[in-house]
Amino acid sequence: MTTFPLSGRRPNLPSLTGARWWAAMAVFLLHALIFLAVYPFQRSELFATIHSFVPMQLGSAGVTFFFVLSGFLIYWSNSSVRGAGDILYYCRRRFTKIYPMHWVALILFVAASATVTREGAGLNVDFAMDFSRLELWLPNALLIHTWNPNWALLGGLNVPSWSLGAEMLFYLSFPFLVPLVNRLRGRGHWAAFWGLFALLLGVALTVHLVFAGGWETENAFVARLWEMDVSPVAEPHADPVWFAQESIPVHMAYFFSYYFPLSRLAEFFLGCVMAKMVSEGIFRNTNLAAPMVGLALSFAATWFVPVALKMAVVMLVPMCLIVGTLAVRDLEGLSGRIASPRAVLLGNISFAFYMVQYPVMVALQRYVIAGHQWGFVGWLCCAVAAFILSVILAWLMFTFIDDPLMKATSRGPRRPRKKANPLVRDLAVVMGR
Template sequence: MTDLRTAPRVTAASPDIARSRPALPSLTGARWWAAFAVFLLHALVFLPVYPFQKSDLFRRIHYFMPMQLGAAGVTFFFVLSGFIIYWSFKPGSSVPRFYWRRVLKIYPSHLIASAAFILAASVPLHRLVVWVPNLLLVHTWFPKSTTVGGLNVPSWSLASEMLFYLSFPIFLPLIRRIPTRHLLAWTIGLLLFVLALHTAYFLFVDGPKGIENAFAPRLVPGDVSPKFELHSSPAWFARPDIPVAPSYWLSYNFPPSRLPEFFVGVLAARMVLEGRWRNTRMGLPLALLALSYAATWVVPVNFKMSALLLGPMTAVVATLAARDLQGIRGVNSSKVMVWLGNVSFAFYLIQFPVMVLITRYCIGGHEYGFAGWLGWAALCLVVSTALGALLYYRVDLPLMSRFSGRRTKKTG
């Protein structure tokens, strides 16, 4: 570990950093771990491998890899999104170009992944309520499972991202007016607001009040693996209405509820950029993150998904960025991790359609134990990574290079 007494300091008096906004490879590499956490949870509950999912071994594994494992990855993405958006939006940047770049970055890959899911799951397209809100990324504004989880399940987070991007230029003048010395206080205030918001949802909105981890696979009778996991079954999309618990939807899926996480990331970027966050030691942020993750086992569902993890996750993001600025290289800044981080967004989007496809044509109709699940999960990981790389290099990069209005550089 580099001694802070000899490392170059990042301060507000560093005009070269303020102007150039150098690349942050550790943050790029760390994106893979967040995407991989989401993949692990999805592979566990969205691959209907029977009789494994009905075994005691599955229940023990799922106890240590519950819903909040994937939710932690999403929280990281939301904080990181705010951090990177502020970092890359230099004074004088064009707001219309910013909006265009965000649309160009999100929608093409999203539409391709959605089309892949529609084909893999044989979605009944005559029910417009199922797929139109999803394609437009407005589906999580409504508390119904056919829209919240409609089509490609991971795309729910993109509806929140679109709100983040829409609101950023609107609130940016206010963000810039915060005195540098008050940035930490504002960040702590936002974290307390998130806790208060989730407490209000818990106290005053209908929904689960217990501390058990309620997110589990939907099982069907028998020990033969079905050809469709419930959330990708055509019968699921044919149902007239599938209500969800209001407090769960408000806490996890509702875009305005997640907006503070984005702006916590924005404030963190300002702290790093202006020298108010100088810590480069990962030990304490990771320890706090581990403790907050452990605490999710003993709090109600409303607090499991982001509220407890947000503060430590922000510290991790800020510390990784500070390490990059001081030239401290670690695992996350290696070429392999940066490459994985670059393809992580496309990987995140394509993983569920891959699982649906492999379930339908490979797993369904057979019986497997733990080894079978592990093998199919590994295959899904390899295929999803390969397709994610294909989307990144053949769709994302070419589109951004040609139509975004500025030259795109490969970072891995």
């Protein structure tokens, strides 16, 4: 297998791009189940049964994959970051990737959650939240809301944006910690890998013991909040009642093991270490079946461990091995369908798809679902509609916002040219060059 030095351009890894789509789909499936408040289905035993097979940790598996993949790809493209010019260029690219799409999705949520009524010849718009309360919306806009264990912040506005708060910590810490990754040699790579995993496991166990973490997560969201048979006008997290509350208690073991950015930092750097092992030919596995079986077994184990472990740590090692294996398969020319042009396109729009799905569900709740009584088939039709609309919006956002902005900031820092040796220059003149 070919190895790749720290400096220089490394090859693209289309399988990892294609895999992003499936992680986004896992998140969408969970969100469609808990955010589309279709009644009386959502209060039925059928819903409870489905939710037992599509639990909270399905969505968290997708997020864990994103965090590991983020570390892998950031290292793959930026492992030689050094100096003020490199760091400024790197930060500009990361901010451009995250904030514009986040703000667009935030605006879409605000529009979707607003109530529009006609008064005489004009229209009256009532927003779900009071924008004079800076303490509720400004932390979300700046992506610092996940540092505060207040569910009014975590569960308000565009709910999936919580993961971007962790991503910003990952990105900002990378230039300062990547030299430690670059210093790894030989067996030190695996020592660092297992050391980081042990650190995450220790944090999760500590959180479980300190905060008396329970075992169940089905009440982390409020899908079955109301005792009613008619679908509500607003999904709870987009209801004015939600934003009227000063503070909402959080399951602290759940918060510190899942939402708190520092608790997730090592996942990102596990991805970085895996990227270095792949680039240096230390990790060479091309058999995808083994890590996939490991992921299936670890996912099954989430039913039997506490909250602090089930949402990320248990599935982490097979996630890392899957990411590394997909990368090696690309380098060895064994990509398969997951690297097809269609799969890569879906992977490219997956970030926008992840960001826009909740605003789409909020809009469907208000303008389609509200006031109706539907069972499973009604919910399924709404979920399909949310999927189609989210894909269309995601493609538009990627095509006209994300991709153009990233291309506009793709020019790297200027590096000073080395002055030519006078003897070489004069020899070139003599030879007519």
